[in-house]
Amino acid sequence: DSGVTQTPKHLITATGQRVTLRCSPRSGDLSVYWYQQSLDQGLQFLIQYYNGEERAKGNILERFSAQQFPDLHSELNLSSLELGDSALYFCASSETWSSYEQYFGPGTRLTVT
Amino acid sequence: ELKVEQNPLFLSMQEGKNYTIYCNYSTTSDRLYWYRQDPGKSLESLFVLLSNGAVKQEGRLMASLDTKARLSTLHITAAVHDLSATYFCAVDNGNSMYSGGGADGLTFGKGTHLIIQP
Numbered sequence: 001d002s003g004v005t006q007t008p009k010h011l012i013t014a015t016g017q018r019v020t021l022r023c024s025p026r027s028g029d030l031s032v033y034w035y036q037q038s039l040d041q042g043l044q045f046l047i048q049y050y051n052g053e054e055r056a057k058g059n060i061l062e063r064f065s066a067q068q069f070p071d072l073h074s075e076l077n078l079s080s081l082e083l084g085d086s087a088l089y090f091c092a093s094s095e096t097w098s099s100y101e102q103y104f105g106p107g108t109r110l111t112v113t
Numbered sequence: 114e115l116k117v118e119q120n121p122l123f124l125s126m127q128e129g130k131n132y133t134i135y136c137n138y139s140t141t142s143d144r145l146y147w148y149r150q151d152p153g154k155s156l157e158s159l160f161v162l163l164s165n166g167a168v169k170q171e172g173r174l175m176a177s178l179d180t181k182a183r184l185s186t187l188h189i190t191a192a193v194h195d196l197s198a199t200y201f202c203a204v205d206n207g208n209s210m211y212s213g214g215g216a217d218g219l220t221f222g223k224g225t226h227l228i229i230q231p
Contacts, residue, residue: 045218058218100144104156
């Protein structure tokens with residue numbers, strides 16, 4: 001158990017809908033990262049937040065957005081969902097500005113029907 | 114665009130044998146990561162390599178980094194069935210809007226699906 005929690009574990013929704021995935025980092029970790037894992041694209045970095053501010057963007061679609069709250073938990077919002085958005089979404093966290101280790105949560109499996 | 118290539122992508126081997134997984138990358142990053150993933154599970158951090166010539170070992174696994182060759186290897190010694198999993202290497206993107214330390218988003222290889230037969 002990495003100490004990173006994600007909810008929900010599974011999510012089934014229809015095309016065109018909007019969902020929110022939630023992540024709580026390890027206690028004391030300031031950075032949160034979001035990744036998407038799919039059979040087509042493999043593991044892709046989406047976005048990173050550090051202490052409430054966006055720090056880096058990866059291959060995140062415009063239909064997706066994220067934020068990190070004052071208590072350091074983060075949410076990933078996915079809207080206008082398409083079949084191709086079905087994937088495993090991981091959140092990871094790391095300790096401080098100078099820490100390089102990233103700890104991954106258990107993931108949220110999203111199925112779009 | 115940063116590219117990370119692993120080979121082989123699939124490996125079936127017998128218990129007791131040795132083998133090496135290779136990871137080539139296209140950037141000058143000094144930070145290279147190895148992760149293990151079991152089916153349907155999350156990613157478990159195995160090694161974080163932070164400098165040229167870094168070598169780390171844990172049990173039957175040993176990872177090394179050659180930043181000049183942009184190559185990392187994960188060597189498996191005397192494989193056992195419990196090591197069956199998918200192994201990913203990843204490189205720090207270095208694309209943060211901020212300078213300074215701290216991990217950036219990672220670019221992953223496609224993974225090596227390792228099956229170890231009894």
